[in-house]
Amino acid sequence: MVASRSSQSSVRVPTGSSSTAKEMDVIVIGSGIGGLTTAAQLAAYGCTVGVLESYLIPGGSSGFFERDGYRFDVGASMIFGLGDHGTTNLLTRALDLVDTRVDSVEDPVQVHYHLPNSLDIRVYRNYERFIAQLCDRFPSDAIPVRRFYDECWSVFNSLNSMPLLSLEEPACLLRVLGSNPGACLNLTRFLAVNAGDIARKCGIRDAELLNFIDMETFSWSVAPASRTPMINAGMVFCDRHYGGINYPVGGVGEIARALADGVSKKPGCWVRYGARVRRVLFDDGGKVRGVQLVDGTEISARVVVSNATRWDTFSGDGTQRALVPPEHTPAGEAKFRKRYLKSPSFVSVHLGVREADLHVNMTEASGMDCHHILLDDWAQLESAFDACGTLFVSMPTILDRSVAPAGRHIVHAFVPSWLDEWKGLSTVEYTAKKQKFLNIIVNRIERKILPGLSGAIEVCEVGTPKTHRRFLQRKDGSYGPVPYSKPRGLLSMPFNRTEVPGLYCVGDSTFPGQGLNAVSFSGFSCGHRIAADLGVVQSLPKPIDDVATAILSKYRLYL
Ligand SMILES: Cc1cc2nc3c(=O)[nH]c(=O)nc-3n(C[C@H](O)[C@H](O)[C@H](O)COP(=O)(O)OP(=O)(O)OC[C@H]3O[C@@H](n4cnc5c(N)ncnc54)[C@H](O)[C@@H]3O)c2cc1C
Numbered sequence: 109m110v111a112s113r114s115s116q117s118s119v120r121v122p123t124g125s126s127s128t129a130k131e132m133d134v135i136v137i138g139s140g141i142g143g144l145t146t147a148a149q150l151a152a153y154g155c156t157v158g159v160l161e162s163y164l165i166p167g168g169s170s171g172f173f174e175r176d177g178y179r180f181d182v183g184a185s186m187i188f189g190l191g192d193h194g195t196t197n198l199l200t201r202a203l204d205l206v207d208t209r210v211d212s213v214e215d216p217v218q219v220h221y222h223l224p225n226s227l228d229i230r231v232y233r234n235y236e237r238f239i240a241q242l243c244d245r246f247p248s249d250a251i252p253v254r255r256f257y258d259e260c261w262s263v264f265n266s267l268n269s270m271p272l273l274s275l276e277e278p279a280c281l282l283r284v285l286g287s288n289p290g291a292c293l294n295l296t297r298f299l300a301v302n303a304g305d306i307a308r309k310c311g312i313r314d315a316e317l318l319n320f321i322d323m324e325t326f327s328w329s330v331a332p333a334s335r336t337p338m339i340n341a342g343m344v345f346c347d348r349h350y351g352g353i354n355y356p357v358g359g360v361g362e363i364a365r366a367l368a369d370g371v372s373k374k375p376g377c378w379v380r381y382g383a384r385v386r387r388v389l390f391d392d393g394g395k396v397r398g399v400q401l402v403d404g405t406e407i408s409a410r411v412v413v414s415n416a417t418r419w420d421t422f423s424g425d426g427t428q429r430a431l432v433p434p435e436h437t438p439a440g441e442a443k444f445r446k447r448y449l450k451s452p453s454f455v456s457v458h459l460g461v462r463e464a465d466l467h468v469n470m471t472e473a474s475g476m477d478c479h480h481i482l483l484d485d486w487a488q489l490e491s492a493f494d495a496c497g498t499l500f501v502s503m504p505t506i507l508d509r510s511v512a513p514a515g516r517h518i519v520h521a522f523v524p525s526w527l528d529e530w531k532g533l534s535t536v537e538y539t540a541k542k543q544k545f546l547n548i549i550v551n552r553i554e555r556k557i558l559p560g561l562s563g564a565i566e567v568c569e570v571g572t573p574k575t576h577r578r579f580l581q582r583k584d585g586s587y588g589p590v591p592y593s594k595p596r597g598l599l600s601m602p603f604n605r606t607e608v609p610g611l612y613c614v615g616d617s618t619f620p621g622q623g624l625n626a627v628s629f630s631g632f633s634c635g636h637r638i639a640a641d642l643g644v645v646q647s648l649p650k651p652i653d654d655v656a657t658a659i660l661s662k663y664r665l666y667l
Contacts, residue, residue: 131408132158132376134638135399137385137431138415138581140168141624142615144367145202145631146413146638147377152205153639156376158407159368160399162384167364168415168580170624176567177513178460181360181520182579185502186218186479188344189625190363191351194268196343198628199363206370210362212354213507220477222556223323224486227316230477235349242317252311256321259306263298263342264350266291274633275619276603277640278656279647295339302594303341304334319486326489326498327481328623330451330524331590337601340620347625355478355507363624384581388412388431388611396610399431411610411638418444418602418617419583438607447600449592452492453573453585454522455545460567461517467560470506470517478506482556492524495548499523501557516566519558521549527573527584542570588616604634605657612638 134150136143139161147157165171169183189199190212203209218231227245232238239257243250269291273280285292298306307321322332328344329336356362368379384402391397398408414421414431422441423434430437463470470476482499483489491497505517512518523545533541546568554561576585601619604612614634616622640647647653 132156133409133642134158134411134413135160135407135409136413136415136614137388137399138162138168138615139166139364139368139379139381140415140615140627141170141199141202141364141367142618142627142631142634143168143413143415144364144371145198145205145628146415146612146614146634147371147379147631148202148205148367149632149635150638150644151371151374151377153635153644155639155642155644157371157374158377158409159371159379160383160385160401160407161379161381162581163579164381165361165365166368166379166381167361169582170360170364172359172361173569175458175569176460178458178516178518178567179359179361179511180458180518180569181502181504183456183522184360184624185355185504185520186215186353187212187355187360187363187624188347188351188353189628190354190356191347194351195270195272196264196268196347196625197351198272198625198632202628202631203363203366203370206367206374208366208370210366211357213357215353215355215478215507216472217477217479218348218353219327219479219481221320221323222480222482223320224484225316227320229320231348233349233352235346238349242320246314246317249312249314249317252313253317255310256307256312257345259298259310259338260342260345262294263339264346266294267339267343268350272629272632274604274636274640276605276633276657277637277647278653279640280636282648298338298342301338302334303336303338304332306338306341307333319489322489323481323483323498327500329590329621330490330587332489335591335594337620340626343620343626344623353479355504357508357510359504359508359511360624385431386429387433388414388436388608390436394436394609396608410642411612413604413612413614413634413638415613415615417450417582417586417588417615418448418613419450419586420581421613421617432608432611436608440607444602447592448589450584450586451588451590452524452526453576453582453587454571455495455525455542455549455573456520456522456571456575457546457549458567458569458571459519459521459550459561459565460512461519461558461561461564462566463515463517463564465560465564466517466558468558470503472506476503476506478503480557482552484552490524492526493529495523495525495545495552497524499549499552501553519553519561521553523549524587525573527577530572530574538572542572545572546570588622604630604637 133155136159171182191197221229325333325336422437423430480501501521573585639645
C-alpha cells in the first residue's frame with residue numbers, strides 16, 4: 109500500500125509584471141496555451157495585451173508543480189506541435205511570435221497501448237512500422253486499415269499545406285482558398301464527417317480493430333471515433349509521424365513560461381499572476397468594456413478574451429459565478445450546452461519513484477516507452493468511475509532526466525473520474541477514497557508496465573476532480589466539451605467570436621478542441637480574428653465581413 113497526501117502547491121513565481129496599465133487593446137483572461145497564443149499573436153501584431161492569470165504560474169492544464177526535487181507536469185505530457193517543419197507545428201510557431209523557443213527531446217513512440225486480449229500496439233514515430241503491426245495483427249483488414257490511415261494523411265497533407273489562421277475571418281479564408289483550392293476542396297469532403305464513419309467506409313469490419321480506433325480517438329478527444337471529427341483525427345493521427353511527439357526539456361511548463369515571458373517583453377504587454385477575474389464589464393450598449401478582478405480592480409480594454417471554459421465564461425444551467433452574467437449571456441449558449449457536455453475530469457496520481465527498486469529496465473534503449481495507455485475491458489473505455497476506465501501513464505524521465513533527482517523517475521497516471529464521485533464526502537472518507545484509487549492505479553500499472561512500483565514510491569500526490577476544479581479554474585474539473593450525440597463533424601464547434609460584442613473565447617471549448625496544439629490553433633485563430641476586428645490586419649469591407657462572419661460564427665451554433 110502506498111500513502112497518498114493531499115495536493116497543495118509550492119511553485120516558483122515566474123517573471124510577471126506587477127504594474128498593469130489600466131487601458132489596453134486586449135485583455136486575456138487566463139494563461140493557458142490558448143490564451144497565451146492569442147496574446148502572443150496580438151502582441152506580435154503590435155497590440156497592447158494584458159494577460160490575467162488567477163494562479164501563480166502560467167499554463168493552466170499545461171503547468172507544473174514541484175515536490176522534493178521532482179518537477180511534475182500538471183496535465184499534458186504528450187506534446188504535439190513542437191516540430192520544426194510544415195504548418196501544423198503551432199507551438200513552435202507561437203513561440204516564434206514572441207522570439208523564443210524551448211528545447212525538446214524526440215519521442216520515438218507516441219504511445220504504447222496495452223489493451224484487452226493482449227492487443228499490444230506501439231505507435232512508432234515511423235509510420236510504416238506502426239501500420240505493419242496493425243496489418244500483422246489484423247491480416248483480413250490489412251487493406252482497409254491502411255486505407256483509413258491514408259484518408260487521415262489526405263486530411264493532414266491538406267491542412268499542412270495551408271497557413272492555419274482564422275476560419276471565421278473571410279479575407280483570410282479567401283486567401284487560403286485562392287492559394288490552395290485543391291487542398292480546401294479536399295477538406296470539404298471531411299468537414300461534416302467523423303472518424304468512425306470513415307473507418308467503416310474504408311471497409312474495416314473487425315470489431316477489435318474498430319475498438320482500437322475508438323481508443324485512438326478517445327485518447328485525446330475523450331470520445332470514440334463515431335463522435336470524433338475526421339479533421340481532428342487526420343491532424344492527430346498523422347502529425348505524430350510528421351512533426352512527431354517532442355518532450356520539452358525541463359518539463360511541459362517550459363512552453364507556457366517561455367510564451368508568457370515572451371509576451372511580457374513585447375512593448376505595452378504584460379502577464380499578471382494571482383489575478384483572478386470576477387466578471388466581464390459592459391457599457392450601456394452591451395459592448396464589452398473591460399474586466400473586474402476579485403479585488404475590485406477594473407481594467408479597461410477594447411476587447412476581452414476568455415480562456416476559461418465555456419461553462420465558466422457564460423451563465424446558465426447551474427453556473428453560479430460565470431464571467432458573463434445571465435443578462436449578457438446570449439441565447440446561443442443554451443444551444444451549445446445542449447450539444448456539448450462537460451467531459452469528466454481525472455484522478456491524477458503523481459509519483460516520484462526510485463529506479464533501483466523497480467523490477468524493470470527504465471531506459472528508452474531497453475524498450476521502455478514514455479507514454480502508455482492501459483485498458484482491461486473494452487466495455488470500460490469511457491468509464492469514469494472507480495478508476496476502472498482508460499488509464500493514461502506518462503513517464504517523462506524516460507526522455508528527460510532533468511525533471512527528477514538522480515536515480516529517480518516520474519510516473520504520472522490519470523484515469524477519467526466524475527466530480528460526482530467525490531461529492532459529499534467527509535475529510536476522512538475523501539482521504540480514504542484517494543487512497544483506494546491510488547492503490548487501484550498503482551496495481552494496474554504494476555501488472556502491465558512497472559513491476560515493483562508499489563515498493564519504489566518515495567513521493568506521491570493524488571489529485572481528484574476537486575483538485576482540477578480548484579487549481580485549473582475549470583467547471584467540475586472537466587477536460588472540456590464532448591459532443592452529446594453524433595456531431596456533424598466539425599461544423600457545429602464554436603469558433604472564437606461570441607455573440608457578445610467585444611468578447612471572444614479561446615481554448616479547448618472552441619474549435620478544434622482539446623490538446624496543446626489544438627488550443628494553440630484556437631489561439632492563432634482568435635488573435636487573427638481580433639486583429640482583423642481592430643483593424644490591425646486587413647479584412648474585407650466591414651458590411652461584407654460582418655455578414656460573412658455572422659454566417660461563419662454566430663449561425664453555426666444554430667446548425
Ligand atoms: C490530466 C490531463 C492530461 C492531458 N494530457 C495531454 C497531453 O498529453 N497532450 C495534450 O496535447 N493535451 C493534454 N491535455 C489537454 C490539454 O492540457 C488541454 O486541452 C489544454 O492545456 C487546455 O488549454 P486551454 O488554453 O484551453 O486552457 P487551460 O489550460 O484550462 O488554462 C486556462 C487558464 O485560465 C485561468 N483562468 C480561468 N478562469 C480565470 C479567471 N476567472 N481569472 C483568471 N484566470 C483564469 C486558469 O487558471 C488557467 O490557467 C491533458 C489535460 C489534462 C487535464
